[in-house]
Amino acid sequence: xxxxxxxxxxxxxxxxxxxxxxxxxxxxxxxxxxxxxxxxxxxxxxxxxxxxxxxxxxxxxxxxxxxxxxxxxxxxxxxxxxxxxxxxxxxxxxxxxxxxxxxxxxxxxxxxxxxxxxxxxxxxxxxxxxxxxxxxxxxxxxxxxxxxxxxxxxxxxxxxxxxxxxxxxxxxxxxxxxxxxxxxxxxxxxxxxxxxxxxxxxxxxxxxxxxxxxxxxxxxxxxxxxxxxxxxxxxxxxxxxxxxxxxxxxxxxxxxxxxxxxxxxxxxxxxxxxxxxxxxxxxxxxxxxxxxxxxxxxxxxxxxxxxxxxxxxxxxxxxxxxxxxxxxxxxxxxxxxxxxxxxxxxxxxxxxxxxxxxxxxxxxxxxxxxxxxxxxxxxxxxxxxxxxxxxxxxxxxxxxxxxxxxxxxxxxxxxxxxxxxxxxxxxxxxxxxxxx
Ligand code: S3P
Numbered sequence: 211x212x213x214x215x216x217x218x219x220x221x222x223x224x225x226x227x228x229x230x231x232x233x234x235x236x237x238x239x240x241x242x243x244x245x246x247x248x249x250x251x252x253x254x255x256x257x258x259x260x261x262x263x264x265x266x267x268x269x270x271x272x273x274x275x276x277x278x279x280x281x282x283x284x285x286x287x288x289x290x291x292x293x294x295x296x297x298x299x300x301x302x303x304x305x306x307x308x309x310x311x312x313x314x315x316x317x318x319x320x321x322x323x324x325x326x327x328x329x330x331x332x333x334x335x336x337x338x339x340x341x342x343x344x345x346x347x348x349x350x351x352x353x354x355x356x357x358x359x360x361x362x363x364x365x366x367x368x369x370x371x372x373x374x375x376x377x378x379x380x381x382x383x384x385x386x387x388x389x390x391x392x393x394x395x396x397x398x399x400x401x402x403x404x405x406x407x408x409x410x411x412x413x414x415x416x417x418x419x420x421x422x423x424x425x426x427x428x429x430x431x432x433x434x435x436x437x438x439x440x441x442x443x444x445x446x447x448x449x450x451x452x453x454x455x456x457x458x459x460x461x462x463x464x465x466x467x468x469x470x471x472x473x474x475x476x477x478x479x480x481x482x483x484x485x486x487x488x489x490x491x492x493x494x495x496x497x498x499x500x501x502x503x504x505x506x507x508x509x510x511x512x513x514x515x516x517x518x519x520x521x522x523x524x525x526x527x528x529x530x531x532x533x534x535x536x537x538x539x540x541x542x543x544x545x546x547x548x549x550x551x552x553x554x555x556x557x558x559x560x561x562x563x564x565x566x567x568x569x570x571x572x573x574x575x576x577x578x579x580x581x582x583x584x585x586x587x588x589x590x591x592x593x594x595x596x597x598x599x600x601x602x603x604x605x606x607x608x609x610x611x612x613x614x615x616x617x618x619x620x621x622x623x624x625x626x627x628x629x630x631x632x633x634x635x636x637x638x639x640x641x642x643x644x645x646x
Contacts, residue, residue: 219621223645248446320349463513480527546587563584
């Protein structure tokens with residue numbers, strides 16, 4: 211494989227397998243939250259193993275712009291934070307490409323006196339913000355932006371919040387988290403009622419920081435209750451990101467002769483849905499070295515012939531970020547795979563229904579978009595054709611294309627490879643290191 215400007219070119223990898231051990235980068239969701247919680251906590255926190263992507267760098271800089279003292283020393287970031295240290299920033303905060311960054315920061319900003327302006331790149335400028343503006347206004351913040359506050363830049367005037375009970379109309383951990391971060395500085399209790407539960411990092415990490423928070427699960431849903439109060443500083447060791455590990459798990463599952471071990475992956479609530487789907491498809495996957503306290507495990511994945519499946523309903527939020535790469539697994543499976551109830555794909559870094567279908571079609575795979583997902587017709591393990599794909603600036607489409615390239619019989623060019631710096635700058639190097 212070779213990099214030319216913004217294009218990664220793969221020669222056909224026929225006969226080459228992936229073998230060895232890899233540690234995916236620090237989990238992106240945990241990294242954002244670790245920095246924000248450390249910024250709010252009263253005293254000095256240490257965070258190890260943060261994601262080295264651009265998204266998390268932007269959040270780290272935002273926490274410093276809000277008044278916390280943030281120092282980098284090797285793999286460790288030391289944050290001296292506290293509620294009274296934080297204040298309105300002097301300049302506009304740039305979140306880059308990060309939807310998690312802008313929505314969680316909106317929640318933190320709602321708890322601060324003064325004005326915080328949040329903006330990002332051209333992808334962020336198209337992403338819906340009314341989902342956080344509506345509940346934060348209900349708590350007493352003023353939130354404005356383009357189109358009545360539904361598009362960035364966002365202008366948040368915070369302070370003097372009161373608790374609320376909020377039922378997000380779409381399942382979203384980002385919305386839940388924005389409301390909970392605001393709730394830390396509100397008068398009275400804040401409750402979020404989710405019809406379908408989403409990733410639980412904010413609840414887990416706030417509880418670890420001493421917040422008065424409780425979670426009760428009913429069926430597929432959950433109710434989170436939070437009382438306002440200070441947070442304690444601590445030591446946070448960020449686990450490896452399951453959404454990044456998923457690229458390697460799928461790569462091992464579809465490339466004959468492969469066996470990879472992904473180390474120290476977070477497999478807790480709302481993140482391991484892709485493992486269940488792959489197992490249902492007949493994948494050879496095993497967990498070991500489980501650590502119940504950190505909710506981590508090593509994942510061993512070996513090549514095997516896959517079968518198509520249906521992915522829909524309440525399992526979708528737990529694997530929404532993995533759909534582009536699961537679609538590559540579907541292309542190598544026997545028979546069709548349908549992803550439904552996943553309209554959220556249309557408002558990610560790109561419209562991932564369209565960009566995933568375009569990526570697969572460019573490599574000769576039959577794929578059809580739908581309003582709320584897509585159907586992929588698998589070729590039963592036959593190599594894909596090869597061709598040129600475009601990331602559209604979306605890191606996950608670029609990396610899913612690279613996984614597909616492993617099973618193509620002709621060269622593959624991935625345009626827009628630079629987008630991978632968002633979440634996984636070392637992706638190509640890691641692929642090289644385990645190709646044999
Ligand atoms: C995230 C939540 C999900 C996910 C995103 C990260 C988070 O988004 O797709 O990549 O860290 O809270 P939604 O909350 O919009 O579903």
